[in-house]
Amino acid sequence: MGSTNHHDTFIQVAEDCPVAEARVPTAGRATPSVAERQHRILTERPYELTSDELLFHVHLLRQRVPDDRITAERETFFASSRACLRASPLGRRHGWGLHHDAEGRVALVPLGSEEYRRLADDSDLRQLKAMRSTRAG
Template sequence: MMHTTNYRDTFIEVAEDCPAEHGVEPPLTENPTIATLHYRLIAEHPYSRTSDDVIFETWAQRNGVAVDDEAARARLFAKGQACLRSSPLGKRYGWGLHHDADGRVALVPRESDEYAALAADPTLSHTRAMRSRRA
C-alpha cells in the first residue's frame, strides 16, 4: 500500500506559535536544511509539485538518490511520512502552503493579501502547520 502526504483544495496556515511575522526565506547553508530544500522546490516552481513530490525530492537529495528512482519512491511511501504540516516553512518561516485541486503546492507569505484571502476561503479545507511546542 502506498501512503500519501498530498492534500487537495487545502490551505495550511502558519503554526500558532510561528515566530515569523512575514514569509522569510530560510538561510542558505553549506548543507541545505529541510527548510531550504522545501523552499527551493516549491518557491522556484509554484504549483508544479505535489506534497509527495516535495517530500520525496527532499529525501532523495539528502540521501543521494536519483529523483526519478520510482523504486526508492515506492519504498519511501510504503510507510507513512510526515506531511508538509510538519515543514519548517509553516512552523518557523511564516509561509502558508496552498494545495490546488490537483494537489500541487505553492508558498504564500503570511503578510500577503493572498494569504488573507486563502485563509478566509470557505471552498478550501483549512489546517495549520504543526506547533513547535506543546500548548
C-alpha cells in the same frame, strides 16, 4: 502507499510561528536544510508538484540517490507513513502558508501578504494549521 497530498486546502502557519512575516530560510550549515530545499523548489516550481512529489524530491536530494535507484527508493520511501506538509519547517518557523489546489499541487504563500489573507478567509478551502513547534500548555 499512503499519501501526504491535500486538495483544495490551505495550510496556515503554526499558532506558535515565531515570525510575523514570511522569511526565506537561510543557510546555516554546509548542506541546505529541508526548509531551504523545500522553499527553493516551491519558489521555482509553484503549483507543479504535489506534496508527495515534493517530499520525495527533497529526500532524493538529501540522500543523493543515484538515478538507477529512484524507482526502488520510491517504493521504500512510501512504504511507511510520512508526515504531510503541516510538519514542514516552512509553516512552523518561517512564516509560509502552503496552498494545495484542486489537483493537489502546492505553492508557497507568504504570511503578511494579501494572498495569504484571502486564502485564510476562503471558506471553500479546507483550512489547516501547520503543526506547533512547542506543546500547547
